Amino acid sequence: MLITVYIAFLHKVHLLSIALIIFLGSIAALAPGSLFGLATFSHKLGLYDVQGPIPVVKNVFIPPDAEGTLPIELEDVMPLLQFLAPVC
Numbered sequence: 001m002l003i004t005v006y007i008a009f010l011h012k013v014h015l016l017s018i019a020l021i022i023f024l025g026s027i028a029a030l031a032p033g034s035l036f037g038l039a040t041f042s043h044k045l046g047l048y049d050v051q052g053p054i055p056v057v058k059n060v061f062i063p064p065d066a067e068g069t070l071p072i073e074l075e076d077v078m079p080l081l082q083f084l085a086p087v088c
Helices: 013-029
Strands: 038-041 044-049 056-061
Antiparallel strands (some): 044 056
């Protein structure tokens, strides 16, 4: 399952609340044992490790001239098994 939220207009509290409800509802709909990951992007790509007691984000800045490639492999930023968290 892939959920994409365009956050340019989420500066209004009610729109942010709607996005949060959609996200939490989507996670609740997943079967136990399913894996999910949380990533954000703008001028940087944020990969979240949500498996610990406090979520940790690792950011990769996207150069303006990247043309679809990053200067580093995502696996080097955060291994896939660290990025994907099981649904309980």
